[in-house]
Amino acid sequence: EAGVAQSPRYKIIEKRQSVAFWCNPISGHATLYWYQQILGQGPKLLIQFQNNGVVDDSQLPKDRFSAERLKGVDSTLKIQPAKLEDSAVYLCASSSRKTGGQETQYFGPGTRLLVL
Amino acid sequence: AQKITQTQPGMFVQEKEAVTLDCTYDTSDQSYGLFWYKQPSSGEMIFLIYQGSYDEQNATEGRYSLNFQKARKSANLVISASQLGDSAMYFCAIQLYYGNNRLAFGKGNQVVVIP
Numbered sequence: 681e682a683g684v685a686q687s688p689r690y691k692i693i694e695k696r697q698s699v700a701f702w703c704n705p706i707s708g709h710a711t712l713y714w715y716q717q718i719l720g721q722g723p724k725l726l727i728q729f730q731n732n733g734v735v736d737d738s739q740l741p742k743d744r745f746s747a748e749r750l751k752g753v754d755s756t757l758k759i760q761p762a763k764l765e766d767s768a769v770y771l772c773a774s775s776s777r778k779t780g781g782q783e784t785q786y787f788g789p790g791t792r793l794l795v796l
Numbered sequence: 797a798q799k800i801t802q803t804q805p806g807m808f809v810q811e812k813e814a815v816t817l818d819c820t821y822d823t824s825d826q827s828y829g830l831f832w833y834k835q836p837s838s839g840e841m842i843f844l845i846y847q848g849s850y851d852e853q854n855a856t857e858g859r860y861s862l863n864f865q866k867a868r869k870s871a872n873l874v875i876s877a878s879q880l881g882d883s884a885m886y887f888c889a890i891q892l893y894y895g896n897n898r899l900a901f902g903k904g905n906q907v908v909v910i911p
Contacts (some may be wrong), residue, residue, distance in 0.1 A: 722903050725899070726867070787833075787840055788837065790840065
């Protein structure tokens, strides 16, 4: 079974530029997550999709970050314009959502973003 | 809100020895799960082990075991017979059973296995 795919793996941009990340979840997984991991910290949830609907985007900086999952499969996360503090690893995860009980999330390799 | 605390400094462990990584959590909910993930230098988060709040027995997965002490709100990871490939960051996370199933992570524990 193929895992979560992400691209690009690395990206370097200058501040005020825009950038987009792509994620393809594990086949059949209805729930997709985007996390931001700043150096020295654990991942922090940015947005969660159930199929193509947003479940939780309370921690997404909506003035500059946007995400979509149009057909309920792959997803794109965009930053426009980027700031220096956006330098981080952006992790995508997917899971088979259950109603109550364990829901293991499986992560992709991440995209390392450096904003200069 | 849920909170995970991992405060150990970086650890060096001799190959083939066991290592224990501390994790304490804070939640007012009764139904939750605790996860441990491994993150090598390549960056991917690898799922290791899960413990449900109602599970009476400690979880085990191969060389990984979870020492779950519910009253103390503690979920320590034990890695037995350490291997060089175990060198990585290890993250503890909590997930509520009901709601949006968000994972709340700690800051991680660094482990370096030396030959």
